[in-house]
Amino acid sequence: MLTIDQLREMGVQPEDGLKRCMDDENFYLTLVKMVPGDAGFQNLEMALGEQNLDAAFEAAHALKGVLGNLSLTPLYEPVQEITELLRNRTEMDYTPLLETILEQRKILEGLCG
Amino acid sequence: MRTRFNRTLDIRRTILIADDEMINRQILIHKLGRFYDTIEAATGRETLEKIREHRADLSLIMLDLNMPDGTGYDVLREMQEDEEIKRIPVIVLTSEAQAEIESLQLGAVDFLEKGKDMPEVVVARVKRSIELAEDTMIIRSTEDDELTGLYNRKYFFEYAKLLRRSDPEQEMDAIAMNVERFHIVNEIYGRQFGDTVLIKLADIARKILNISGGLAARSEADTFFIYCRHLEDHELLQEIIREGLQGMEHAAKVRVRVGVYPKAPPEISLEDQFDRALSACHSIRNDLTRQIACYDEALHEEQMFEERLVGDFEQAVSEDQISVYFQPQFLIPQESQPILASAEALVRWDHPELGQLRPNRFVPTFERNGLISRLDHQVWRKAAQHMRAWKERYGMTYPISINISRIDLFDDELEDTLSGLIEEFGLDPSEYRLEITESAYAEDSRQLAEKIQRLKDRGFTIEMDDFGSGYSSLNALTELPLDVLKMDIKFARQLTGDQNSHKMISIIMEIAEWLSASTIAEGIETEEQLNVFRSLGCDLAQGYYFSKPLTAEEFEALFCRYLPKEGKAC
Numbered sequence: 001m002l003t004i005d006q007l008r009e010m011g012v013q014p015e016d017g018l019k020r021c022m023d024d025e026n027f028y029l030t031l032v033k034m035v036p037g038d039a040g041f042q043n044l045e046m047a048l049g050e051q052n053l054d055a056a057f058e059a060a061h062a063l064k065g066v067l068g069n070l071s072l073t074p075l076y077e078p079v080q081e082i083t084e085l086l087r088n089r090t091e092m093d094y095t096p097l098l099e100t101i102l103e104q105r106k107i108l109e110g111l112c113g
Numbered sequence: 114m115r116t117r118f119n120r121t122l123d124i125r126r127t128i129l130i131a132d133d134e135m136i137n138r139q140i141l142i143h144k145l146g147r148f149y150d151t152i153e154a155a156t157g158r159e160t161l162e163k164i165r166e167h168r169a170d171l172s173l174i175m176l177d178l179n180m181p182d183g184t185g186y187d188v189l190r191e192m193q194e195d196e197e198i199k200r201i202p203v204i205v206l207t208s209e210a211q212a213e214i215e216s217l218q219l220g221a222v223d224f225l226e227k228g229k230d231m232p233e234v235v236v237a238r239v240k241r242s243i244e245l246a247e248d249t250m251i252i253r254s255t256e257d258d259e260l261t262g263l264y265n266r267k268y269f270f271e272y273a274k275l276l277r278r279s280d281p282e283q284e285m286d287a288i289a290m291n292v293e294r295f296h297i298v299n300e301i302y303g304r305q306f307g308d309t310v311l312i313k314l315a316d317i318a319r320k321i322l323n324i325s326g327g328l329a330a331r332s333e334a335d336t337f338f339i340y341c342r343h344l345e346d347h348e349l350l351q352e353i354i355r356e357g358l359q360g361m362e363h364a365a366k367v368r369v370r371v372g373v374y375p376k377a378p379p380e381i382s383l384e385d386q387f388d389r390a391l392s393a394c395h396s397i398r399n400d401l402t403r404q405i406a407c408y409d410e411a412l413h414e415e416q417m418f419e420e421r422l423v424g425d426f427e428q429a430v431s432e433d434q435i436s437v438y439f440q441p442q443f444l445i446p447q448e449s450q451p452i453l454a455s456a457e458a459l460v461r462w463d464h465p466e467l468g469q470l471r472p473n474r475f476v477p478t479f480e481r482n483g484l485i486s487r488l489d490h491q492v493w494r495k496a497a498q499h500m501r502a503w504k505e506r507y508g509m510t511y512p513i514s515i516n517i518s519r520i521d522l523f524d525d526e527l528e529d530t531l532s533g534l535i536e537e538f539g540l541d542p543s544e545y546r547l548e549i550t551e552s553a554y555a556e557d558s559r560q561l562a563e564k565i566q567r568l569k570d571r572g573f574t575i576e577m578d579d580f581g582s583g584y585s586s587l588n589a590l591t592e593l594p595l596d597v598l599k600m601d602i603k604f605a606r607q608l609t610g611d612q613n614s615h616k617m618i619s620i621i622m623e624i625a626e627w628l629s630a631s632t633i634a635e636g637i638e639t640e641e642q643l644n645v646f647r648s649l650g651c652d653l654a655q656g657y658y659f660s661k662p663l664t665a666e667e668f669e670a671l672f673c674r675y676l677p678k679e680g681k682a683c
Binding site for chain 1: 139206
């Protein structure tokens, strides 16, 4: 079962996220468990695969909101980075950043069981 | 016990949370669910559907900008165009500075930064936004006149002041508009029709605003105020009014009057500007030839003059400046010379600075402000005093008619006051005749008929003054116990060789006969006029042909000439 400590070990600083959930740990963890299944990851991957930077920006931006809300730092940081790059429609290879994101997602998924 | 409604505690409000990310929605619901009922939407289209479905009880919308199937901007734009949902406050959920500006421009009231704002802040801002929106709504609902949707008087002046301050260089007009004898329109055609007229007038005001901008209000009853950029073309104004009433039932019976204070100087308070516009509007009361009057220097002076008269009234009474003149009335039998029969008591004001004032200079003013009643009492008493003196000197008096103003008829003590005077001066009520102007009869004929009957029961003779000036219906006449019809002065003035003018007089004679009332012709100035009235069977006549109004002493001298030989010597 997912715990706050496990999240801390992963690098998450859950304090703000918890506060936003009125310090209700169970509720917070329930929401965190929903993150790996968020359609945003798939949307981002697909859009980047199609070189559709507009759609990729929208997907990244939406994800950033959710991750920020829950203070999932290790995921939030690369997503924020890719969002800013996509905001300017920067022509570049997004693969390494995407991989980091997907890797962190996998770790979280593992924790969630 | 609480005596005030606590808005925060007593109602559980509903909030719509629109975000395509379920996790974001859940966080907000978790925060706000303790205080509010929540509804969710995940796309732009769903958001609009939910807003429309719950429009009656939705207190706030929390709106994400990036949603599929219609963005938050699309939602804001749609809301702006729909009056029914425009009032619902929206807090935009965003993290972009540029988005915040655009959202505020599109009508959002506030924004929250996703993932940044803490629960206390979110809850407080939600609460505050709802309060502000509700306060605004409450204020708006008190701003408007319920019937017409225009501003009410109070808010009109507040906003007009702001408008003036925002552009002090702009030349503005203060316009007042009302309906001639609106209470009678209401009485004859019913209140519902009256309301229709008011709504039409509000539409007319709006059309004027379409042309010259500004603000409009229903100030009270049938009076509308319009504050707008200077309008040079008054024909256009008349056209708007004409078009506005076109097609309305009884449109011909509704006379709209307009008073304009053009280019009203900004140093004059708005309240005074509209008082002046209104006095211009009142200045064309009963004047069918004019629909629009402007406030100008002449009107200003007239108003100042009126104010002076009102101010001087107390002194006039205390220093005995009010005197009574007598306009002799003659019997005009067909086969013999006219014979003095009676007189009408007329008021004069011997003003120490303005000289002698005739009633047309001050009676209309006093009728408007109610002082007429005190003036009437003065005249009644003075007339009775003279009659008493003649009775003592000659053992008789001619009957004298005194004027009863409309306002006197609403005085519950009128009968007692008049009977008291008769008793005090030892007169007979048959000698003391009461003239009531025709326009008074149009007010509430039943109440009036009862009043007049009570006066008749006390023995007074009732004369209807200005008969034929246009207000009484034949129906009302049958209810009124009248003794004398006094024909309006216009019948003598308009008398020509034309048979039609004679015909009108004949008709009045027939009406009088049918009512068993006698008739008096007023304003007889020539022998020709006298002959016409005499030949048509009129009983009595008065006017300059016989005599101008006389002082009590002059009337007494005339009086003596007609006394029977065996009467006391003059």
